[in-house]
Amino acid sequence: MLLNRYIVFNFISSPVAVFGPNGDILFTNDAYKKRIKSIENKGLSEGVDCNEGIVFTTDKGLVRCYLVSSDIDDIGNAVCIFKEITPFVSRKSMTEIIASDSDSKNYALRKIVEKNLRMSSLIDNLESGIFVEGSSGSLIQVNNSFLKIISNTIFTELPTNEYDADFYHKLLAGLVDTDDYIKVKDEIISGHKSDTYVDEVRFKDGRIYTRTFKQLYVGDEPKGYLWKFKDITIRKELESFSIELEANLQALESNESVGIYMEYRGYKFVNKGLEQLLEADRDSLMCRGLKEYLGFDLHAGACGEVFNKTIEFKQKDGTPIYLDIVSDCVSIEGSPAHVITLKDCTENVLLHKDLERNESRFRNIFEKNLAVMLIFDSTTMKITNANQSAIKFYGKNIDELQGYGMCDITIVENMSECADKLSDIVLTGTGKRISAHQKVADGSIRNVELLISPLSKNEDNLLFVIVDDVHDRVRYEKELENLNENLIQLVEKEAVKRRRQEELLMEKSRLAEMGEMIGNIAHQWRQPLSSLAFLIQDLTDASAHNEINDEYIQDVVSKGMGQIDYMSKTIDDFRDFFKPCKKETVFDDKKDIGQVLSIFLPQVKNSDIDLHVSCSCENGSSSEMNTDTLTFCEDHAILIKGYANQFKQVLLNLLANSRHAVLKSVEKRIDVKLNANDKKVFIIVEDSGGGIPEHVISNVFDPYFTTKTEEGGTGIGLYMSKAIVEDNLGGTLKVENIDGGCRFTIEVDRVKG
Numbered sequence: 001m002l003l004n005r006y007i008v009f010n011f012i013s014s015p016v017a018v019f020g021p022n023g024d025i026l027f028t029n030d031a032y033k034k035r036i037k038s039i040e041n042k043g044l045s046e047g048v049d050c051n052e053g054i055v056f057t058t059d060k061g062l063v064r065c066y067l068v069s070s071d072i073d074d075i076g077n078a079v080c081i082f083k084e085i086t087p088f089v090s091r092k093s094m095t096e097i098i099a100s101d102s103d104s105k106n107y108a109l110r111k112i113v114e115k116n117l118r119m120s121s122l123i124d125n126l127e128s129g130i131f132v133e134g135s136s137g138s139l140i141q142v143n144n145s146f147l148k149i150i151s152n153t154i155f156t157e158l159p160t161n162e163y164d165a166d167f168y169h170k171l172l173a174g175l176v177d178t179d180d181y182i183k184v185k186d187e188i189i190s191g192h193k194s195d196t197y198v199d200e201v202r203f204k205d206g207r208i209y210t211r212t213f214k215q216l217y218v219g220d221e222p223k224g225y226l227w228k229f230k231d232i233t234i235r236k237e238l239e240s241f242s243i244e245l246e247a248n249l250q251a252l253e254s255n256e257s258v259g260i261y262m263e264y265r266g267y268k269f270v271n272k273g274l275e276q277l278l279e280a281d282r283d284s285l286m287c288r289g290l291k292e293y294l295g296f297d298l299h300a301g302a303c304g305e306v307f308n309k310t311i312e313f314k315q316k317d318g319t320p321i322y323l324d325i326v327s328d329c330v331s332i333e334g335s336p337a338h339v340i341t342l343k344d345c346t347e348n349v350l351l352h353k354d355l356e357r358n359e360s361r362f363r364n365i366f367e368k369n370l371a372v373m374l375i376f377d378s379t380t381m382k383i384t385n386a387n388q389s390a391i392k393f394y395g396k397n398i399d400e401l402q403g404y405g406m407c408d409i410t411i412v413e414n415m416s417e418c419a420d421k422l423s424d425i426v427l428t429g430t431g432k433r434i435s436a437h438q439k440v441a442d443g444s445i446r447n448v449e450l451l452i453s454p455l456s457k458n459e460d461n462l463l464f465v466i467v468d469d470v471h472d473r474v475r476y477e478k479e480l481e482n483l484n485e486n487l488i489q490l491v492e493k494e495a496v497k498r499r500r501q502e503e504l505l506m507e508k509s510r511l512a513e514m515g516e517m518i519g520n521i522a523h524q525w526r527q528p529l530s531s532l533a534f535l536i537q538d539l540t541d542a543s544a545h546n547e548i549n550d551e552y553i554q555d556v557v558s559k560g561m562g563q564i565d566y567m568s569k570t571i572d573d574f575r576d577f578f579k580p581c582k583k584e585t586v587f588d589d590k591k592d593i594g595q596v597l598s599i600f601l602p603q604v605k606n607s608d609i610d611l612h613v614s615c616s617c618e619n620g621s622s623s624e625m626n627t628d629t630l631t632f633c634e635d636h637a638i639l640i641k642g643y644a645n646q647f648k649q650v651l652l653n654l655l656a657n658s659r660h661a662v663l664k665s666v667e668k669r670i671d672v673k674l675n676a677n678d679k680k681v682f683i684i685v686e687d688s689g690g691g692i693p694e695h696v697i698s699n700v701f702d703p704y705f706t707t708k709t710e711e712g713g714t715g716i717g718l719y720m721s722k723a724i725v726e727d728n729l730g731g732t733l734k735v736e737n738i739d740g741g742c743r744f745t746i747e748v749d750r751v752k753g
Contacts, residue, residue: 661689
């Protein structure tokens with residue numbers, strides 16, 4: 001048990017011995033056993049008290065001197081620690097002390113102890129690392145600073161000879177940045193025994209030390225070597241820093257983008273950038289300092305502290321700018337250096353304020369908007385934020401919604417297509433619309449459209465969603481679609497009904513015109529029938545008077561056949577007029593106008609109406625139709641496209657209306673004009689019938705509207721005429737009043753022949 005109590009002393013490099021109350025040695029550590037061969041126990045009790053003493057030992061004839069410090073432990077044993085001071089005691093002093101009497105010996109011992117303690121204390125307090133070794137290679141002393149120098153050593157195995165100087169030289173050899181440390185050390189010892197040697201040693205970790213070597217003497221007798229290591233790493237760095245600082249200051253001098261102000265050991269530095277920012281000259285800035293211009297002290301506190309602030313600064317013209325100020329204090333060679341930088345950050349501040357305003361607006365719009373809005377992460381599909389409308393729409397609080405994924409509330413018919421659209425939104429940065437179904441607060445499934453777009457370019461994974469509830473719209477669209485289908489059917493029925501009515505009206509109009517035609521034929525046949533009757537009567541008279549001969553018979557036959565041919569031609573014209581025309585054709589309207597006029601002419605003559613027909617050619621000439629021969633000029637053909645019989649029907653209806661209009665007029669006149677240019681053909685019918693009252697002229701083309709009620713007018717003639725011109729001839733039919741009558745104008749496209 002006693003051995004275990006003191007076994008910890010085996011880890012101490014100095015010799016340690018424990019003595020019992022009777023002076024018996026109870027324990028010695030490993031260093032004691034190796035370095036102290038014989039000790040006179042008597043000397044411990046006679047010449048040394050329990051606090052201090054000197055012990056001499058011999059090892060192969062070599063005398064060593066140890067300073068002993070002792071103390072009594074808690075069980076009354078004396079614990080003695082031996083520190084070698086051989087290099088500090090000359091051989092002569094050792095001999096005198098050993099040979100002196102007790103009083104002299106004690107006095108000499110105290111003097112040596114005092115000297116050793118003073119020297120040891122002095123060495124331990126030195127900032128430089130001290131390493132003292134004896135001439136024989138033994139370790140005399142290392143101070144705390146030296147131990148710090150070698151504190152980074154990594155042992156490959158536990159040291160067993162740490163009390164030898166060579167052990168520490170080997171440690172240093174492993175730390176320095178060269179492979180010949182031991183060789184250089186030996187050369188220094190052998191070559192500089194009488195002087196002091198100084199050089200620089202660079203360690204592998206970047207530290208730099210001045211190494212000082214000095215031979216130690218006790219009297220004239222060499223006793224050992226002193227090695228001193230002084231850390232000059234910072235000084236070397238400062239020397240390099242000074243060079244760099246000078247170069248940097250020159251570069252900063254012309255820097256106009258950043259203002260720099262520096263104070264160091266009474267020296268002030270101001271660059272051009274600071275002059276421009278504060279609109280002040282260098283002398284004023286260096287004389288007054290920055291506080292004069294900025295209104296407060298910018299110097300940082302202790303070295304290493306950094307002061308940072310953004311302020312508003314008004315320039316001389318009152319324009320405000322924003323300055324980003326950084327004040328730092330660094331130590332250069334032990335002296336504080338205050339470095340202050342000013343940078344115009346107006347643009348950044350204004351952008352930041354705009355960003356804050358926009359963020360506030362967005363947040364306000366997002367939170368208070370009536371539209372349902374969500375933000376979700378495209379990588380996890382988790383909802384990260386929702387507005388109040390969304391909370392109400394889904395019936396969940398914000399914490400619940402933030403735990404939901406979009407798939408928890410959304411049903412998409414084509415998930416693959418949806419995923420492709422989301423990927424495209426993230427890659428291209430453009431929004432898209434996705435149709436889906438979502439579960440809402442009342443548990444129902446509603447049709448929605450998701451308007452998804454990236455939240456911002458810097459947050460690529462976040463997508464902004466506006467949820468448009470289109471459930472009612474989809475329902476209305478379906479109802480409207482069904483209604484449209486029913487409406488289409490109704491329209492088709494009405495269209496069929498209307499076509500049937502128009503066909504009936506057309507037929508009625510044709511029958512009315514047929515009646516007009518039959519009347520015209522009756523007028524045309526009266527004269528030839530009368531002529532035939534006269535010929536028959538004349539034949540009877542000629543037979544009674546014996547006047548019949550070949551010449552007479554030939555004359556009667558010729559005249560009779562002429563009248564019959566005329567009547568036959570009338571029948572052909574009537575038949576051609578009412579012959580159905582099922583196909584569009586290109587026809588010469590001059591020819592068809594002539595046919596209509598030949599049918600209409602007998603009524604004109606019987607009614608004593610003056611009929612004038614004219615044609616204006618594109619070459620500027622004008623000719624008037626001969627009412628007897630009914631022929632136009634033959635300079636050119638005027639071709640139009642459509643249904644020829646319908647065209648004749650329209651013209652006959654206009655002529656019939658004009659005839660009825662002029663019957664009661666004093667001047668009975670109808671003019672038919674044919675005008676044409678390269679693109680258009682104009683057929684004009686004018687009369688002297690007094691015109692149409694202005695209050696009804698806009699209604700003349702309405703179905704069943706007539707001003708001839710007493711004469712039996714149906715009101716369908718002009719309606720059908722306008723429909724034929726516009727629908728089947730691709731033209732227009734217009735009416736206007738002129739002096740003493742009215743004018744109807746048909747305008748159609750001309751076809752190049």
